[in-house]
Amino acid sequence: MREANANGGTTGGSEAQxxxxxxxxxxxxxxxxxxxxxxLAKKGFEDDVAERALNRLVHVGLIDDASFAEQWxxxxxTYSGKGRQxxxxxxxxxxxxxHHAEAALSQITGDDERSRAAELVRKKLRTLSVPxxxxxxxxxxxxxxxxLARRGYGQALAFGVVKSExxxxxxxxxxxxxx
Numbered sequence: 001m002r003e004a005n006a007n008g009g010t011t012g013g014s015e016a017q018x019x020x021x022x023x024x025x026x027x028x029x030x031x032x033x034x035x036x037x038x039x040l041a042k043k044g045f046e047d048d049v050a051e052r053a054l055n056r057l058v059h060v061g062l063i064d065d066a067s068f069a070e071q072w073x074x075x076x077x078t079y080s081g082k083g084r085q086x087x088x089x090x091x092x093x094x095x096x097x098x099h100h101a102e103a104a105l106s107q108i109t110g111d112d113e114r115s116r117a118a119e120l121v122r123k124k125l126r127t128l129s130v131p132x133x134x135x136x137x138x139x140x141x142x143x144x145x146x147x148l149a150r151r152g153y154g155q156a157l158a159f160g161v162v163k164s165e166x167x168x169x170x171x172x173x174x175x176x177x178x179x
Contacts, residue, residue, distance in 0.1 A: 018045045018053035023062075030068050033058065034095020069096045069104035077108055081120045084108055086152020114161060117153050121165040130166060141166070 013021075021043055022036050031039075033054055040050040057063045069091055076082040076090065084105055091101040121144055130140045141162055148158035 013043075013045055013049065015049050015053050015056075018049050019056060021045070022053060022057055026062060030071055031063075032065050032068050032094045032096055033063050034065075036063065037095075065096055066100045066103065068094075069100045070107065073104040073107060077112070077116060081116055081151050083113055083117065083148070083152030083154070083157075085154065089152070113153065114157060117148050117157060117161045118165055120148065120151070121161055122169075125165065125169055130169075 018040050021040060025031055025036060025039055036054060036057075037050055040053070041047070045053075054063065072091065072094070073087050076087055082090070087108075088101060088105060091104065096104075124144060124147060128140055128143065131137055144162045144165075145155070145158045148161065149155065153161075
């Protein structure tokens with residue numbers, strides 16, 4: 001919030017205004033401290049005013065990056081099907097410190113990730129036919145692996161899940177993914 005000063009220039013808003021701006025943003029969804037700092041900077045608040053407002057909100061427990069990271073990881077993994085790699089990138093973009101990100105990501109086990117990837121592949125297989133023609137079959141498999149890769153699943157996991165889900169669905173997997 002910029003206010004005109006006597007010289008016609010602008011100055012940032014008050015700490016109370018910065019706090020109110022943060023509270024309005026927090027009513028939409030939880031946010032990281034970094035996201036709120038960026039929003040305040042965009043609104044024209046001076047750094048020291050924004051820092052004091054953010055510190056106050058941290059002190060009263062309205063900003064908690066560790067809790068935010070845990071909630072974000074749970075939500076995005078459960079509802080959007082994101083893998084650990086994608087979630088790590090999202091947390092980094094949101095300004096979450098490495099130790100908070102690692103703690104939040106540790107709540108997703110390898111089994112959880114594999115299970116969620118399998119659910120995504122099964123869902124996609126309902127609408128995707130896997131032809132018996134090897135060339136066309138390979139295209140369908142690349143689609144499935146690509147879908148998992150875009151959601152942040154590692155290549156080895158993606159190939160393994162696609163192969164096992166195709167086998168369960170009765171698809172031909174001979175000659176695929178030879179090790």
